[in-house]
Amino acid sequence: MDEAISSALTPSDEALVKRHTGAGYEMMEPIIGRAAVAAPPSDVWAAISPAGNLTNIHPFCERNEVNVWNEARSRDHVYYYSGVHYEREFCDWLDGIGYDLVLGPPDARTALVRWRITEADHGSDFSIKVVALLRDDVPATEREHYAEHMIRRPLPSYLDSVVRGTGYFAETGTPVTKNQFGTHPIYSPAD
Numbered sequence: 430m431d432e433a434i435s436s437a438l439t440p441s442d443e444a445l446v447k448r449h450t451g452a453g454y455e456m457m458e459p460i461i462g463r464a465a466v467a468a469p470p471s472d473v474w475a476a477i478s479p480a481g482n483l484t485n486i487h488p489f490c491e492r493n494e495v496n497v498w499n500e501a502r503s504r505d506h507v508y509y510y511s512g513v514h515y516e517r518e519f520c521d522w523l524d525g526i527g528y529d530l531v532l533g534p535p536d537a538r539t540a541l542v543r544w545r546i547t548e549a550d551h552g553s554d555f556s557i558k559v560v561a562l563l564r565d566d567v568p569a570t571e572r573e574h575y576a577e578h579m580i581r582r583p584l585p586s587y588l589d590s591v592v593r594g595t596g597y598f599a600e601t602g603t604p605v606t607k608n609q610f611g612t613h614p615i616y617s618p619a620d
Contacts, residue, residue, distance in 0.1 A: 455564075488610055
């Protein structure tokens with residue numbers, strides 16, 4: 430299995446986190462969202478690679494403002510319907526395959542994220558792998574509470590919606606709508 434989409438924490442995950450976040454973080458076990466897409470990898474790449482792409486594929490993203498869009502030097506902002514705001518800073522760019530980025534509130538990093546496309550008999554497999562980062566200067570009980578309630582429980586449904594939204598757009602060319610696959614308690618709660 431490709432190390433970038435392995436469900437275990439890999440040496441390249443650890444190296445990427447160290448390179449782009451520095452010390453002071455504990456890495457959680459990865460959480461992965463996957464979708465089978467009935468479109469060729471080139472169509473999935475066309476869905477995820479342009480500047481501002483999240484408004485087409487992400488059902489919880491209200492707007493996607495771009496600071497710089499230049500492959501591995503790209504940086505943009507995700508504004509969720511709930512009011513949460515994250516900055517994405519790209520680290521690696523693999524044309525036609527995916528990219529790696531770190532994200533979190535501006536001036537903080539809370540996760541390493543790897544987006545990957547692989548060819549499949551049905552078209553493509555698309556995955557997003559998240560390695561959440563917990564600050565190691567927070568008491569262990571608070572860290573565990575945060576990990577459970579902000580990551581382990583809510584992240585799988587979040588990733589499912591994003592990979593499904595990407596597949597939907599790659600297959601149809603139609604942007605996703607708000608909460609197309611259901612609401613999310615953190616990023617896009619029910620109105």
